[in-house]
Amino acid sequence: xxxxxxxxxxxxxxxxxxxxxxxxxxxxxxxxxxxxxxxxxxxxxxxxxxxxxxxxxxxxxxxxxxxxxxxxxxxxxxxxxxxxxxxxxxxxxxxxxxxxxxxxxxxxxxxxxxxxxxxxxxxxxxxxxxxxxxxxxxxxxxxxxxxxxxxxxxxxxxxxxxxxxxxxxxxxxxxxxxxxxxxxxxxxxxxxxxxxxxxxxxxxxxxxxxxxxxxxxxxxxxxxxxxxxxxxxxxxxxxxxxxxxxxxxxxxxxxxxxxxxxxxxxxxxxxxxxxxxxxxxxxxxxxxxxxxxxxxxxxxxxxxxxxxxxxxxxxxxxxxxxx
Numbered sequence: 295x296x297x298x299x300x301x302x303x304x305x306x307x308x309x310x311x312x313x314x315x316x317x318x319x320x321x322x323x324x325x326x327x328x329x330x331x332x333x334x335x336x337x338x339x340x341x342x343x344x345x346x347x348x349x350x351x352x353x354x355x356x357x358x359x360x361x362x363x364x365x366x367x368x369x370x371x372x373x374x375x376x377x378x379x380x381x382x383x384x385x386x387x388x389x390x391x392x393x394x395x396x397x398x399x400x401x402x403x404x405x406x407x408x409x410x411x412x413x414x415x416x417x418x419x420x421x422x423x424x425x426x427x428x429x430x431x432x433x434x435x436x437x438x439x440x441x442x443x444x445x446x447x448x449x450x451x452x453x454x455x456x457x458x459x460x461x462x463x464x465x466x467x468x469x470x471x472x473x474x475x476x477x478x479x480x481x482x483x484x485x486x487x488x489x490x491x492x493x494x495x496x497x498x499x500x501x502x503x504x505x506x507x508x509x510x511x512x513x514x515x516x517x518x519x520x521x522x523x524x525x526x527x528x529x530x531x532x533x534x535x536x537x538x539x540x541x542x543x544x545x546x547x548x549x550x551x552x553x554x555x556x557x558x559x560x561x562x563x564x565x566x567x568x569x570x571x572x573x574x575x576x577x578x579x580x581x582x583x584x585x586x587x588x589x590x591x592x593x594x595x596x597x598x599x600x601x602x603x604x605x606x607x608x609x610x611x612x613x614x615x616x617x
Contacts, residue, residue, distance in 0.1 A: 307337045314343035316511045323582065326351045364397025373399060376420060377406045383424035387414075394433045400510065401437045407493060408434070408444050441516040444492070451477055455485040456494060459506065460517035461529040463551065466495070468504030473536040474529060531559040549575065550587070557594065566594035566607070573614065588614045 309328075317325065325341075329351040332339055342362075351357065365373065370392040378384050387409075395401035409415055415422040434440040445453060458475045459466045472482050486506065489495040494513055498505045508514040518526070534555040537548065553568035573587035592611040598604050 305336065307335075308340060309337060310340045312342050313511055314341045314349075315347040322349065323580070325349070329354060329357070365399055365402075366397065367392065370395065370397060370399075370402060373402055374406075377403065378415070379417070379421045379423075381417075381421075381423040384422065387424060390433060394435075398437070400512075401440070403493075404437060404440050404444070405433060408440055411444065411447060411492065437512065438516050441513055442520060444494070445513075445517055445520060448492075449485075449488065451481050452485040452488045452492075455482060456489055456517055457521055457525075458529055458533075459495065459508070460514045461521070461526060462533055464507055464511070464514065465498070466506045468506070470533065470536045471506075473539070474532040527559055530555045531561070534559055534561065534564075553587075553590075562594045562597050566591045566598075569594065570607070570611065585615065 311325065314325070326349070329339065333356060345361070352359070371388070374384075374388045374391060378388060391402060391405050395405060410422070414425055416425045417423055434443055445456060448456065455471060455475050455477060458471055462470055462474065468482070468486075472479060475482060475485075477485060486495065486497075490497060490506075493509050495506045496509050498507050521529070534552060537552050537555065549568050549572040553565050553572060556562075556565035556568055569587045569591035573584045573591060576583045576587060588611050592608060592615065595604060595608045595611060
């Protein structure tokens with residue numbers, strides 16, 4: 295990323311990074327470097343994150359934090375009016391939604407989505423009316439329970455696609471999803487359409503065709519946790535196989551992803567070798583990330599029965615860590 299220098303002709307640039315509390319270790323280092331790089335430029339960095347997220351760069355003199363409080367009752371009602379409308383039949387359920395969500399706009403939106411999908415409302419967005427009695431509409435106590443219920447009520451192909459997507463990762467290439475899910479192209483296309491319509495997945499613009507991502511990281515987390523361990527392991531195995539088949543000339547950038555899926559699949563020896571390959575590549579650009587890859591490789595090799603070849607690889611990993 296390039297940062298523009300200051301001066302009369304410099305154009306202001308705004309860089310927005312959302313959900314910083316989900317960030318990984320390598321990206322954390324990049325963010326810290328970026329915070330220092332914008333000093334004296336016309337670039338404004340905007341981050342959003344949960345209240346309990348902390349980072350060393352927050353001590354910089356040019357850092358300013360703006361705390362966003364939960365929506366108050368008027369703001370929550372405005373959001374509900376936009377989503378539901380102002381039909382008199384909605385007054386009680388709207389109040390219940392606002393009370394349950396406690397000012398969390400994502401919770402409000404997800405509660406509305408779940409009730410629409412369940413058929414509790416009639417009409418269209420912004421012009422709904424209640425379809426039945428208020429006593430027949432239970433509201434989940436937490437956002438996690440709500441998301442789990444929404445996922446559970448999906449049609450089987452859509453749920454299958456979403457579960458496989460949760461294992462694949464934050465970005466979901468259609469080619470890998472098709473291979474892993476076992477759905478026919480027409481079935482997968484319909485499932486993805488339904489998931490986009492339900493605002494569980496979104497198609498990424500300006501990237502390779504068909505690349506999707508979760509609309510919110512919490513959706514992926516809840517969906518991933520809903521899978522039994524053996525089911526997760528099986529999907530990780532299929533994802534690793536798909537990466538190797540679909541990317542026969544696997545670029546070094548994908549090796550870390552492949553290593554992760556191999557480890558989760560229980561293929562620890564292959565995962566160790568993939569981490570070593572990643573460490574050689576990334577260590578030339580980022581020594582701290584290279585150290586993490588070598589350390590991970592050494593940990594995985596320690597789980598293998600001792601042999602001459604394993605011993606050689608462990609010594610190599612140790613030497614690289616020391617270096």
